[in-house]
Amino acid sequence: MINPSAQGWVDKFFNTYYLLSATNLYSLKDFYCKTRETGFIYGHVVIIDTQEPLSTEGWTSEEVTKVALLNTLFGIYQLTNENAEKSTFIDLAFDFYNFMHPKGFSFFKKILPSESKTIQLEKIIDSRIQTNDNIISKNFSHILTNALLFIDVLAFYNYLIKGKFTKDYVQKLEEIIVGVVSLSLTTKSNKSQYDDLLIKLFETSVRYTKFSGFKINDLNALNFSFLENDLEKFYIMDLAGMAIWGDEKMERNEVAFLYDLGSILLIEQFYIIESLTVIDAFIKKYRNDIPYFNYSNPIKHFYDQTTQSVVMLITRNKKRLLKELTESKELVKLLAASTTRELDNNEKKRMKKQLLDVCKTIPSLTIFLLPGGSLLLPILIKFIPQLLPSAFNENLD
Structure with missing residues (x-):
């Protein structure tokens, strides 16, 4: 399973889901129509076309788009090279984005010279699909931003054919x-x-x-x-x-x-x-x-997107979260009590304080520590009883 939000996902993608020795024999039209079927052209990817089946269950839309962008760039590279090699592709893709966005651009400032080109490319792709600064507008409008990502593919194809970027x-x-x-x-x-x-x-x-x-x-x-x-x-x-x-x-x-x-x-x-x-x-x-x-209620859409991200984070950190919970006996008791009765204000404050302490130990859950992050705690509280052993939930008896 690939985690597109963790370092090393590009290497794992190529090592697991692409048979690099195979030759891509599609014509330009065949390649385009196959890409269109995935939804990449429309900015809403529903499937990633790989030689080995790739499940995107539990991924966010941004994670799916990241892998789809990499896959589509590699696909157009295959069209121009009979012997498509991962290492050569990584070099070409990295150089392409270097020409497209010189070092002065913000997302290149995140790159360290000591990092491998693969890791640097991961950071570039991650920044490439997140073009809006405001988190609400980002969640609301990324569909068209990502639809225009195919311009990257066209520019990369032009770069491969002509050997230079303009x-x-x-x-x-x-x-x-x-x-x-x-x-x-x-x-x-x-x-x-x-x-x-x-x-x-x-x-x-x-x-x-x-x-x-x-x-x-x-x-x-x-x-x-x-x-x-x-x-x-x-x-x-x-x-x-x-x-x-x-x-x-x-x-x-x-x-x-x-x-x-x-x-x-x-x-x-x-x-x-x-x-x-x-x-x-x-x-x-x-x-x-x-x-x-879903333009009728952008605030609801933003909340739904945020909820989806929080649930994904909790699911991926289930084992670590369970370990932290078992070490916090009072928190477990309060969570167990919350499944059968309404907690009083003092109990709620204590539970939220201890939940935040748990979140501090899991880096990916630091979203709860940001200003306004406490507004997301009800989602975490609602979801956690599902992680607890059945003995703590009397409603399952």
Whole structure:
């Protein structure tokens, strides 16, 4: 089992789930369609396509996205190299991100020169999927931020083919994507809350372009001649379809816009239809799990995301938590009593104080020690009786 939040997960991923001696024979289109099936294109990964089955049960969405980004980068590397080697890939990926974000950028400050390139790459990938500074906006808007991560894959492919990285490539590609999405949204006769949210999410997702300040009137104003391969064109078409999907119905002007875009990109009509069909099926299947569709109550969404993270931390630290609990007899008694009666205020204070002492001994649970962390204690208190032996819970008799 891989823990993508612990050091060494990249090595374990390659040693366990990838057969590096196998040759990837996919074409660009096959690779793209397989990547799209995983949900990586849409920013909501539902499966990681590896040669050995990989379970993501109990992972956070950020952890799934980290491994998916690594896997997709390695997949595009396989397309350009008949003899794909892990060590060579690590070197190339690290150098690529060094060119993409020079040392002055914040997440490179976390890297120590003495660390191996594999560990440094883990830190880069971790920072790459966390682009929002505010924790509430991060939990609320990461879906589109992560959808635009495929730009990293396109830029890496360009870097592998040409042997050099140009920041101009990423900037121009992002400009085209922002322009197409902006025009896609303006084709709607009636805008919905979904469309307004989508605009806000793209504004927090772009890295080199000001989404709100991008004003164009038609597709001809965009420099599509800059595009060089089918991966770029398929991706732009899918993002346009994703932007238009909102109300689950296609107006004539929306269909006409997509066909015009396809004509400019030299994409056959059957792919446009396929793109919309796949988007429709994917969103309908996973709508309840995709964060940006839960826009009606962002505070509830934030709480749900936080609860999920806390439960995950408790589950992963179950053995250590049990050990600490057994050494705190008064705490165990209070927890046992809480399953049968309401604790008084004094007992609650003592229990919370001792719980915080327990959390101090487990580094990953330091979230409870942060300002406001005590607000999460009810989640911990609610979950802990499930970890206690059945003898402590009389309700199970």
